Amino acid sequence: MILNVDNISVNYGAINALRDISFTLNEGEIVALIGANGAGKSTSLNTVSGLLRPTTGKVEYLGSDITTVTPQAIVNLGIIQVPEGRKIFAKMSVWENLEMGAYTVKDRKVIQERYEMVYQKFPRLKERRNQPGGTLSGGEQQMLAIARGLMAGPKVLLLDEPSMGLSPILVEQIFDIIQEINKTGTSILLVEQNALMALAIADRGYVLDTGRIVLQGDADDLLHNPTVINAYLGGETTD
Amino acid sequence: MNDPSSLPLTPKGNNNLQTNTNTAAKKLQAFQNSKFMKLLRPILGVVVSLYIVFRLYQVLVVHQEYGADTWTRLLISGLIIGGVYSLIAIGYTLVYGILFMINFAHGEVMMFGAYAGLYSFWAFKIIPIAGDPPTNFLNAYPILAIILAFLIGMTVSATMGFFLEKIAYRPLRKAPRLVPLISAIGASIFLQNAAMLLFSPQLRDVTNPDILRRGAGWTIVINGSNVILPYTGVFTFILSILLLVGLYILVRKSKLGRAMRATALDKKTAALMGVDVDSTISRTFIISGALAGAAGVMWGIHNGLVYYFVGFIPGIKAFTAAVLGGIGNLPGAMVGGLLLGIVESMGPAALGIDFQLKDVLSFLILIFVLTFRPSGLLGEVLSEEKV
Ligand SMILES: Nc1ncnc2c1ncn2[C@@H]1O[C@H](COP(=O)(O)OP(=O)(O)O)[C@@H](O)[C@H]1O
Ligand SMILES: [Mg+2]
Numbered sequence: 070m071i072l073n074v075d076n077i078s079v080n081y082g083a084i085n086a087l088r089d090i091s092f093t094l095n096e097g098e099i100v101a102l103i104g105a106n107g108a109g110k111s112t113s114l115n116t117v118s119g120l121l122r123p124t125t126g127k128v129e130y131l132g133s134d135i136t137t138v139t140p141q142a143i144v145n146l147g148i149i150q151v152p153e154g155r156k157i158f159a160k161m162s163v164w165e166n167l168e169m170g171a172y173t174v175k176d177r178k179v180i181q182e183r184y185e186m187v188y189q190k191f192p193r194l195k196e197r198r199n200q201p202g203g204t205l206s207g208g209e210q211q212m213l214a215i216a217r218g219l220m221a222g223p224k225v226l227l228l229d230e231p232s233m234g235l236s237p238i239l240v241e242q243i244f245d246i247i248q249e250i251n252k253t254g255t256s257i258l259l260v261e262q263n264a265l266m267a268l269a270i271a272d273r274g275y276v277l278d279t280g281r282i283v284l285q286g287d288a289d290d291l292l293h294n295p296t297v298i299n300a301y302l303g304g305e306t307t308d
Numbered sequence: 309m310n311d312p313s314s315l316p317l318t319p320k321g322n323n324n325l326q327t328n329t330n331t332a333a334k335k336l337q338a339f340q341n342s343k344f345m346k347l348l349r350p351i352l353g354v355v356v357s358l359y360i361v362f363r364l365y366q367v368l369v370v371h372q373e374y375g376a377d378t379w380t381r382l383l384i385s386g387l388i389i390g391g392v393y394s395l396i397a398i399g400y401t402l403v404y405g406i407l408f409m410i411n412f413a414h415g416e417v418m419m420f421g422a423y424a425g426l427y428s429f430w431a432f433k434i435i436p437i438a439g440d441p442p443t444n445f446l447n448a449y450p451i452l453a454i455i456l457a458f459l460i461g462m463t464v465s466a467t468m469g470f471f472l473e474k475i476a477y478r479p480l481r482k483a484p485r486l487v488p489l490i491s492a493i494g495a496s497i498f499l500q501n502a503a504m505l506l507f508s509p510q511l512r513d514v515t516n517p518d519i520l521r522r523g524a525g526w527t528i529v530i531n532g533s534n535v536i537l538p539y540t541g542v543f544t545f546i547l548s549i550l551l552l553v554g555l556y557i558l559v560r561k562s563k564l565g566r567a568m569r570a571t572a573l574d575k576k577t578a579a580l581m582g583v584d585v586d587s588t589i590s591r592t593f594i595i596s597g598a599l600a601g602a603a604g605v606m607w608g609i610h611n612g613l614v615y616y617f618v619g620f621i622p623g624i625k626a627f628t629a630a631v632l633g634g635i636g637n638l639p640g641a642m643v644g645g646l647l648l649g650i651v652e653s654m655g656p657a658a659l660g661i662d663f664q665l666k667d668v669l670s671f672l673i674l675i676f677v678l679t680f681r682p683s684g685l686l687g688e689v690l691s692e693e694k695v
Contacts, residue, residue: 118580144582156577158570169570172563173582221582 159203390649391548415623421604469597634684
């Protein structure tokens with residue numbers, strides 16, 4: 070188990086956003102965290118990233134407790150979040166955004182290698198490396214957001230709704246890339262409202278509803294679960 | 309709400325909601341868009357422009373009161389004071405860019421730098437150096453003494469900036485925007501009084517090394533009359549420009565600069581990149597403080613008088629300069645400082661008004677910029693966050 074989220078509750082002031090939720094991520098897995106808008110998916114990721122502190126429960130990374138560790142120390146450990154809405158530094162150039170992704174990497178040679186890897190995966194970014202990030206299209210910005218995450222050399226990648234606002238073709242592309250990244254040894258926690266796509270590439274999944282985990286299991290089982298089909302897959306059957 | 313400051317860095321178990329932080333800014337904006345302002349703006353604009361054109365015509369064409377020599381003198385003193393304004397203005401703009409607050413105690417940070425310079429020179433003067441004739445450290449090694457005085461002044465002010473943020477602003481990071489502003493004014497008053505108690509209310513003369521004697525300088529002849537290019541002024545101006553260029557390179561090209569810009573743009577995402585947001589904010593105050601400290605030492609060297617109130621007027625002028633250039637905008641603060649220095653120096657002559665009115669002129673500029681173009685001359689600000 071590379072990541073173990075154990076019984077955490079998170080509040081925003083008086084609002085109770087997560088109640089005693091637990092989930093795990095094993096080495097090499099893709100785990101999908103699905104749920105409607107406001108279910109608490111981003112809150113879960115932000116808690117893992119150390120931006121929010123749970124009132125109860127703990128977060129463990131490779132067996133050690135990281136519940137009270139600072140966000141930057143968590144990045145240093147190799148847990149990297151690609152936030153919802155891409156959050157590109159709009160006024161900084163593409164390469165400066167990538168450089169920010171590699172902020173915790175000290176070795177210039179490693180950074181150089183990562184540039185090559187990232188530019189090979191996303192040739193568009195290389196063409197536009199001197200352009201302000203804010204001038205990229207939505208799809209390109211998502212690519213940049215993922216590329217920026219890869220610059221840190223993640224062991225665990227937390228992806229928050231990477232398909233948001235993208236055309237079906239682009240979503241397809243992004244999900245292919247996510248699988249590719251996973252194959253090179255990065256464990257992935259994938260947050261999605263697009264349950265069908267997410268479960269299609271995931272090993273396991275959790276369904277989150279108003280701050281609670283209501284279902285969990287193998288991705289295939291969830292894809293055929295009547296509750297999931299009705300609530301999250303618009304009632305269509307999958308195959 | 310995607311206000312980044314609502315998310316990161318909250319104490320354990322206390323993930324507070326960001327509340328009415330932005331209402332004051334919204335009210336200001338609503339006022340600026342109100343019918344009254346829409347009507348007032350063009351009327352005021354036309355009246356002021358006509359008046360300025362009329363005065364310029366009178367002074368420059370009808371009376372021709374001043375010759376090229378006077379204008380050169382005014383330009384020189386404007387550039388010198390402008391460089392100092394720019395250095396201080398940078399501090400307002402950097403802090404605004406990252407915290408969206410005006411650090412009204414910044415002038416006092418500069419004042420402490422001025423005192424540090426004063427006492428450094430004073431101490432160097434009483435360190436005897438044997439020789440024939442016997443001399444002192446200040447004049448035996450003037451360049452070293454000047455470098456040391458600047459290092460001491462910049463360190464003192466940088467330290468002050470650091471603690472100012474930690475004590476007066478950091479605990480209020482989540483509070484509505486008006487609150488840290490009030491804290492800043494309180495800090496400013498506190499620091500002035502602390503300086504008065506520490507250093508006495510007396511005006512102090514700064515003893516420069518002989519190579520930087522005040523009043524001495526190169527003489528150029530214009531229009532048959534002597535125009536003095538003071539050593540202290542040339543030195544001050546060149547050093548300001550060097551520091552400004554250095555700071556610009558730091559912010560645009562270095563890793564720290566990138567972290568500062570990323571933090572200014574989006575604190576939450578910067579934290580997700582592994583940036584220590586708190587320490588980046590601290591460093592911003594340290595850098596701002598160091599520049600203000602340098603400005604303080606320069607002020608002492610060039611103007612010669614240091615007292616507990618010495619940071620007040622330059623502080624407000626530099627704030628005006630930062631607003632003039634576009635608060636949050638780095639080149640804006642630099643250009644704004646130089647421009648304000650020149651306008652303040654040449655403006656009274658050009659408009660044919662009393663030289664004593666130069667401060668009034670500066671504050672009129674502040675009011676006009678806030679009324680007509682709140683985003684300043686260089687428009688866009690560093691931050692994308694919408695108020
Ligand atoms: N900064 C915040 N302040 C207050 N409430 C918040 C904040 N962020 C999220 N919430 C609330 O917490 C709940 C979970 O939100 P979130 O984790 O963003 O859901 P999701 O990512 O699944 O759409 C929602 O009810 C939302 O309104
Ligand atoms: Mg979300």
